[in-house]
Amino acid sequence: MQGYLWFVGKRALQLLAVIFFGVSATFLVTHLSPISPVESALGRMTARSNSAPEAVQAMREALTAMYGVDEPILTQYANFWGRLVQGDLGPSMIAFPTPAMTLVMRALPWTVGLLTTSIIINFLIGNLLGALAGYNQNSRVLKGFGVIAMGLQPIPQYIVAFILLIIFGFVWPVLPISGGFAMNVTMGWTWQFVGSVIVHSILPAASLVLVGFGGWFLGMRALVSNVVTEDYVTYAELAGVDRSTIVGGYVIRNALVPQLTALAMTLGGVFSGTVIVEQVFNYPGLGSLLIDAVGGGDFSLVLAVGTVSVTAVAVAIFIIDLLHPLLDPRVRAE
């Protein structure tokens, strides 16, 4: 137990460092741009109107004060962190004056829910089928799966989402293709709401699963093919140990360890798939929010989404890292 706490402590420090650097990088990117957020916001606001020059100037001063761009960069940086810890990232422009953070927090559960579900499905089913395929090299059914996985895996998320949209939106409209829940249902922990949420998440989750599952399948199959040649597996087979025990306790358990590491490493990339899928299916998550923010030139909101996503991914990786020693006793010894 002592060792485990030490391990958690070390990883937690690493987590904080990652968040710090990641969020700082986000800050740097947005604040070192040649385009002033004040000017671009102004540009948007005055684009289709005829404002008097004094009004524009007043707006400019107000925006400058709000964004704090007239101060030296280090002061801005300090202010940024100061406000961030309080959870304040300024008001959003596209939904003025709602604070950006509120919008982000509203969208976060949708994305987290969608991602968690699809990642878990992908990981479990992909790895399980991959393991069986790696162990039973001669099964035709599993070989067929392999071919399908190989065919689906390289296809970009967008296309799969789009194809699903066409199939279920126009050709065979049985599933809803838009929104997080039906429009006539009120939010709240009722069966109606929860059911609606689930039904609406089927297509987005399906797009994520169809593309992601192949990678896990192929990876696990290769890993298992290697593990099967290890001495301890051969010995167990020689001794007549139960087939299911070998597959479960000897093969899968050992192959799962590197897969867990792989999961942590791919989390950052899964996010990009989500953005597209949310956009195609109009799902109210962080992805759609990000796109709206960029489209609307909303500086604070873009910064907010960036910060929160960096933090969320880092925390998720941290959690997965914590699972590692539980699975592999050799890690505990470090």
Added chain:
Amino acid sequence: MSEDLLKVDGLKAYYQMDYFGVTREVRAVDDITMTIRKNEIYGIAGESSSGKTSFIKVLAAAIRPPMRIVAGSVKYEFKGLSVDVADATPAQIEAIRWRHLSYIMQGSMSVLNPLRRIGKTFEDFAKKPLGLTGEAYRARVLNHLERLKLPADVLNAYPHELSGGMRQRVTIGLATVCHPEFIIADEPTTALDVVVQKEVLGLIREIQQDMGSSVVFVTHDMSVHANMTDRVGIIYAGRLVEEGPTRQMFFAPRHPYTAHLVASLPRIGDTTQRPALDGRPPSLANPPSGCRFHPRCPLAIDKCKTDVPPLVTVANDHRTACWRWQDVKPLVAPQVPHGVMA
């Protein structure tokens, strides 16, 4: 004869491969006939790639395609159970595995599942063959561990937490907990330092005497054979070339190859250079004609190049496959190793 535990008759096991347009047949085991009796330690000696590992795998019913038994039989006579590995059903083989026939594998480092506690591994291997549950099972396992001088809490440990020597003892314990009648020990002391080697060998001998099992001991180390075995069989290029009681084999070998193996043992105080055989072990895919040893044999004559010498009995229990067995002399006077029972 009820003294025989294992009867191998005309066994041929080949690797038959056909890939990328190339057909290859590697004759790993090429016509071996021998018997192993109850309560004896039988050593199998030979160089690497002599086919002895493949032979062992056949005995352990552990071969897989592309290796197949092409001819012959491997008949076990356990208490009330007769099984011929060459044509047994998987169910029959499952019935003898571990309970009657077990295997100590080479390399204790990696034969234990690194993610599983020793106790769980014991359960996986031994619970079903023992047919015991609960308290009876636990008592049996703990009893066995005591015999091997292993502490009871080794059952809670993971393999990486144990030393090499302890791991080897655990592996031996795993293989012997069901008191099998036939144990195959595949190079169990290779890659161990001499102190641990002595321990392990002593352990195996104790267990064998305790349980009255037969042990097939495979190693290329002749001094281990001298120390441990009752009889030795020499395998060269997939064939059995000589077999007999250990003392006789060492003091009066009847095959040039055996003479060389015995002569290769170092002696304290001897400063002469060891004679070495030139050439290398033959490829099993394309073995030499006639007697397979003839390219390297100092006694080879024309007949050896064309005719395969059969195994003939030259003395009590002593067989050899050489046309000129009467001319074979030991190359150096064998020194009696310490510890061999006179």
Added chain:
Amino acid sequence: MFSVFRDLIRYNIEFAIGLVLVSIIVIFALLSFVSPVDTTLIYLVPPDMPPSWQYWFGTNSRGQDLFWQMSTAMRNSLTFGIIVAVLSRIISLTVGLLSGYVGGWLDRVLMFINDIFVAVPIFPVLVLFYFVLRNNLDSLTLALIMACFGWPFDARLIRSVALGLKHREFTRHAVFAGMSTPKILLQEHLPYVMPIVFSTFMANMLWSIGLEVTLAVLGFTNINNPTIGTTLYWANNHSAMVVGVWWWIVIPVVLLVAAFIGLFLLAVSMNEYIDPRSRLRRMGA
């Protein structure tokens, strides 16, 4: 070397299919060098014409011949992928070899940086870059940014190989003989790592082109530069599916999927071939 190639084609069906697909795509992309039309201009030919003998891929709503458009787009996308892959290979090789071989504090620092890059989700960052750079975000800049994110995984892989090599006999001999570290890394260790570099090269291309398509479809790149992604962007912009100009969407998608599957099959089969254990397994050992 050539016989290896021949064997692969004859006995590894995945390699053969992959090679055929990729060759078709590459030849198609190379055609763009002899294109008779300037693909950045619009309204050159009658718009919305379905595929015919005159216009093999039809024309789109912006009055462009889709055949030459796709050819240039393919060339740009492939070039983009290759640039990113090459740049990120260089970074991952340097980091991986140095980190694995030198070890110590350099290893810790590099791996720490590596972990940070792994944890930061690339997509929001790319969107951020678009947000601040707007039209200044051309292909090359995007490629540079992506290269900076594409190295962490492979650097770790190379590092573990380098760690293994460090303790081998020939490395110790080289050090003892006085070989300098860069020389050891380049001359002795590099050949061991090349197989990984080759297979990850293609995987990296897939990743970067896929990311570019995703960004472009959302309109977050320079949409005047013809690539597969921007083609899809414009098709969406003109509501191609709804209007009935299906070839504007279907043909780029088919080309993209073909290119991806081809690259993927090549990567997988080369990977399998290079790893001797998987070769033996194919033979049933």
